[in-house]
Amino acid sequence: MATDSSEGSGPSSGPRIAYGIEEQPPLPKATLLGVQHVLAMFLGNVAPAIIIAGALGALSGQTAYLVQVALVVAGAATIVQAYPIGPVGARLPIVMGTSFPFVGAIIGIGNTYGLAAVFGACLVGALVESTIGFSFGRVKQFFPPLVNGIVVMLIGLTLIPVGMDYLAGGAGAADYGAIENLALGGLVLAVTLALNQLFDGFLRIASVFVGIVAGYLAAIPLGMVDFSAVQSAGWLALPELLPYGVAFEPGAIVTVTFLYVTTAMETIGDISGTTSAVGRDATEDELKGGLIADGVMSAVGSLVGAFPNTSFSQNVGLVNLTGVASRHVVAIGGAFLLVLGFVPKVGAVVSAMPAPVLGGGALLVFSMIFSSGVRIIYDDVALTHRNMTIVATSIGLGLAVKLRPEALAQLPQDAQLFFGSGLITGGFAALILNVVLPEDAPLSDRTAADTTVSADD
Structure with missing residues (x-):
């Protein structure tokens, strides 16, 4: 088993690891491990785009594009975290993706002020988070585990009703609560729970993804999937610059900026959790670089119509579970996300997912977010x-x-x-x-x- 002596291996120096942060597994193995990271975060990355597109009439017909840019920005941000550009990036295996905490506020801002105000607020707020990163040493005392745990619990609690709405068929849908919707969402939930609790290894790690695929396949013979958009989608496309414009509304900016503060807490926790996998604490440079990358890449995303990004806790858990802490493996996962994002057909396939299928997976994910906050409080407070x-x-x-x-x-x-x-x-x-x-x-x-x-x- 390969080890990184500088990061500890064995019981005397810390947790056992298969590959340290600076180690490179053989390319075939590294590729499979990178794909595993993509599977672990895929639903969490694309679900916010699907939910927001469904809630904002101004985004009607734009779901496939929003999924596309969500993949592109997540891939680019993940690569930057692994391979920093100057002070931007933690030089750690941090997987980035679209942040759930922004969903409710973005829907409210979009319905009140319009799409341009959404992306203007996301741009300004991202720059504020970058500033927090640069001055992290002076503000870190305001983000103890007590506050972080409460925020994580609230993220889950406030999103659970959204997941239930989707499981029932989508808020406002004519067939809301129909038996077939509840059955389909229940199938996804049951498959995910069974794989997560009764299996180990890959099936457990990818349980949400496999549950979603099972529900998607079950929905096809039921006539609940419309593939017309997939047929018309192209094979290659680049993100557009400012597709929805930008506008700066003070109320929207204040709201989104505070949400960036909460996701900064999440990123701090994820970076610390990642370095703990190799038996050490995160350095201040790693925390600063990770926060700066969180903000800078979210700002870049707002320019192409992507919603704010943050680190993904499920991938931190994957690093700890597998003992593979190589940043090179995570960068390969980021490259896969980039490739998928440049293929519009992928976005079209994802956007064709029936609401109950998404809801079955999302409801469990949101509930697990809440339980993660409980664990922070229980363990550290x-x-x-x-x-x-x-x-x-x-x-x-x-x-x-x-x-x-x-x-x-x-x-x-x-x-x-x-x-x-x-x-x-x-x-x-x-x-x-x-x-x-x-x-x-x-x-x-x-x-x-x-x-x-x-x-x-």
Whole structure:
């Protein structure tokens, strides 16, 4: 087994790894491992584009293009993370893809201000995240595991209703809740769960992808797939520059910028999780480079009609599971994404996916995002009275505005857009409360102290 002595191998120096960050597996093996990364992130990368296109009438007929640029930008950003350009990139096996946390806000901005305002806000917000990367040493104290865990939980909680809408046939669809929709989405969910829990290796890693394929194939004989767009799609096309224009609306910019702050937390966690696979902590240069790349590549994406990118946690899990931490393997995966993105037929095939098939996979993915946030809190946060209060307040406020948006109807439009996002309201509350509330002792320490006092009495 190949090892990277500088990164540790064996029980005495850290976790066992098959290939270190700087090692290159043989090309045939590296290619298969790179494709495995693509399979692990494919649904998560294209689903935001499909959901947003379905929710915004102005994007009618644009799903295939949005999928195409999502693949291209994800591939380019992944390669940059593996092979940095100056300060842009972490020099780590970080897989990038379209970020789910932006979905709700982008739909709201698109319906309120139009598509140009969406991409103008994404461009400005991306530059702000790049600035956070350059000044990371001065702001990192604001992003402890407590805040990161709350944000990750809120991402999952606020997206679960979206997944359920798709499983039922799509919000507003004439056949919403039809038996065939629920059955098809349930099939995807069942296959994914079975593969994830009963198998190991490739089938477990690619369980969501295989579940989606199974549902897609089952939908064809049911007459639920329309391949007309696939037949008319070309074999090669390049992304367009500013296909939807740009406009700069202050309310939209503030909303999206805060979301970039939350995805910065996610990227910090993913970089740390990746380096832990080789038995060491992430360096400040790696964290800075990763955040800068997150912002710069999202800015580039906004210029071609792609939505914001971030690191993908499922691929961090794949690195830890397989012990393959080679950045060269991940770069091969990025190259595959690029190639797929330049072929419009691929985007057309993906966009032909029936809503229940997407919903069956997405519902589980969103739920797993929530459980990842729970794990961050459980593993890294002391369960003090203060911290539990912050968790309760932040989650409560986030769900309150998500489930009862009409309560904000009397606020100005920009305020409705900002605070109407459960992720933003809950995440903002977590940030503020973490700064203003004083620290206290862990519950276990307080219990011991109380016992001591009672004994003295």
